[in-house]
Amino acid sequence: MTQAPPSARPDRPSVDTVVHRFERHVRGAPESLALVHGGRRLTYGQLGARVDRLALRIAAAEGLAVRERPAPALVAIGTARHDALVVALLAVLKAGATYAIVDAADAHTGRRQLAALAPHLLLTDGPGRAGLDDGHGHGPSVLLLDAADDDPPAPPGPPRPVAAGAPGASPVPAARPGEAPGGPSGGLPTGPSADPPAVPFGDPPAAVLLAGSADPRPVAVGHRLLLAALDGWTEVARLAPDDRHLFTGPPDALPFAAGWTRALCTGGALVLPDPAERDPAALADTVRAEGVTVVHTDPGRAARLTAPAGRPPYAAPARRAPDERLRSLRLLAVTGDRLYLDEQIALQDRLRVGARVLNVYALTETAGVGTFFEPSQPGRPLDDPERLSLLGTPFPGCRVHVHDGQLHLAPPDGSDALPTGDLGRLRPDGLLEFGGRLRDRVTLDDGTRLDPYTVESEIRAHPGFGGAVVRPLPLPAGARTTLAAYVTPTPDNPGWARVAPSQDLAGLRAHLADRIPPPAIPRRLVRLRTLPRDRGGREDRGAVPRPPAADPSTGAKYGAAPGDTGPLVWGCLIGLLMIPAVVVVLVATRFVWPGSTGLSGVPGPWAHLFVGLYVCEAWAFVYGLAFLLWGKRTLRVHGRGEGLTTTAHLAVSYLLIAWWPQDNLYRLASRTDWPHQAALVYLFNIPLMIAGFLVIRFLTWRPPSHQGRVEED
Known part of the structure; x- marks a missing residue:
């Protein structure tokens, strides 16, 4: 045509x-x-x-x-x-x-x-x-x-050669x-x-x-x-x-x-x-x-x-x-x-x-x-x-x-x-x-292609939502495609001053149930004050924050749809694997730092408290290593940008890993060995402070592009 x-x-x-x-x-x-x-x-x-x-x-x-x-x-x-x-x-x-x-x-x-x-x-x-x-x-x-x-x-001077x-x-x-x-x-x-x-x-x-x-x-x-x-x-x-x-x-x-x-x-x-x-x-x-x-x-x-x-x-x-x-x-x-x-x-x-x-x-x-x-x-x-x-x-x-x-x-x-x-x-x-953009198309798990514009237009028909952007969440290979809906308030409800029951994830899914196919219904809901736009004024889908995954039945933010038990299974599996790893670290302490965990001079009632400290240090070390290897993905969902996310990932890992070597080295160092003491201060104490500041920066930073905040469902 x-x-x-x-x-x-x-x-x-x-x-x-x-x-x-x-x-x-x-x-x-x-x-x-x-x-x-x-x-x-x-x-x-x-x-x-x-x-x-x-x-x-x-x-x-x-x-x-x-x-x-x-x-x-x-x-x-x-x-x-x-x-x-x-x-x-x-x-x-x-x-x-x-x-x-x-x-x-x-x-x-x-x-x-x-x-x-x-x-x-x-x-x-x-x-x-x-x-x-x-x-x-x-x-x-x-x-x-x-x-x-x-x-x-x-x-004005002499006449210039211009047209008559x-x-x-x-x-x-x-x-x-x-x-x-x-x-x-x-x-x-x-x-x-x-x-x-x-x-x-x-x-x-x-x-x-x-x-x-x-x-x-x-x-x-x-x-x-x-x-x-x-x-x-x-x-x-x-x-x-x-x-x-x-x-x-x-x-x-x-x-x-x-x-x-x-x-x-x-x-x-x-x-x-x-x-x-x-x-x-x-x-x-x-x-x-x-x-x-x-x-x-x-x-x-x-x-x-x-x-x-x-x-x-x-x-x-x-x-x-x-x-x-x-x-x-x-x-x-x-x-x-x-x-x-x-x-x-x-x-x-x-x-x-x-x-x-x-x-x-x-x-x-x-x-x-x-x-x-x-x-x-x-x-x-x-x-x-x-x-x-x-x-x-x-x-x-x-x-x-x-x-x-x-x-x-x-x-x-x-x-x-x-x-x-x-x-x-x-x-x-x-x-x-207008019917959407080819570059925004999403391929669903059943192989069908979805134009998010169709879903976004239906979300705008909901009386509780003003604007909407729908996009898939990045997931590991083999995981099910998950769509997230990013919505803004209606003009009479600036800043989400009021949140009605129909404006949560369940209300949105009920609104869309008879309008679009079930696989195209978003499984996450994120409320923003405004949709992010680039410097040219276009909606910037890449700048929307990634919501953390959680089960909505628990009342947590941005829950997964009912029946999605994957995160719980993986959490239990990692927890079971950490128990033998902690035991290995406790045993290794005796060989790496001989005598650092000796309790012969500690009175009996207090010795058990120090045993608990050693176990916690070993657990933090193992968990820090696991977080260093696999934890960055959990920070990316906050949408803080790759540079700040990498910095926070390393800072959190260091905050957990550092306690095991730090305490053992301090216990072996003489109180008057000032070169040794100064080296430990600059190797552990000051970096731990810097890591804490970096984590605070990560938690308090908000992307300026969308000026939004993530609200509860």
């Missing part, structure tokens, strides 16, 4: 690019506001002048002066100064090169992105250079964004794709790194966007595609020169990296919040102060942005007075992850009447366009909005078809359709419906 809009128009003159669109506004409206960053404001004329100066520096950069190359040079931009970043990406395009944005705020992420990109040149500032340097001298050439790029434009009737135009004509300023004779050259990813002939890359957060994957986007995506957004969002745009995500993420054109290539203004202002309350204040009309965000940030102070996200859907801080907002574009229909309606109800909320489904390969849905599209009432995530209809120029349940999306530049890795279906009313 195929879905396409009537206005599919991939053909356009190749000379037209986004930088040419920007130049039209520089020439035609040089006094219009273009950029807002804190207290600084730049008009199109001022921004164009800054772009010109930097474009000339890029074209003249040392080592980049080769006139012929198969593709434009790739220039990475990494700076925490977002106004300088915007100037840099426009200057890169104007110099005929290809831009890529890396994260300068998180140096670790930025270095991984640079390694994946292998750019010819890095545009950065002093702090960015220090953070992005790999320390081995293998990085790209560096061009610093100096203070000269921030100087205000010079006073275009006052205030930029002095450097925009290069065609692959050319440096001034024409084809100044093409940018090859740098020390590998060439950027190959692109189809006739559409050289304008940008290399980064897909994925853990393992960045470069995706080349051509000039024609970037412009077609802009035209699609202009038509769908009805963009106008009086719009002011704000992006809530990081600049290297897809919405901004490909979407800045929606502001600066339509004559609008781009409002750049400081990193310290990305708190939802601060962003709402920025919307009010700057009169922002269009916000581009993700589901999690959209909920927090529109939630009133002191109220949880996704409040009850009853209509109320809109937040005064958001009165200027006419469009809320939500992308990056699934958005359920009831969540979208709740967002709509928090804005003024007539404001729009778009659920946008897009790929990096399509430059941020794909499909869009808004609640006015169906044309008839819909049941069960908590179960539906509607993708709607394609952007102009895009085509979507469903093959074997998987969505395939064709970009608006006329390229072939791409498999998205997502599932969906075309409904009888002509709307696309």
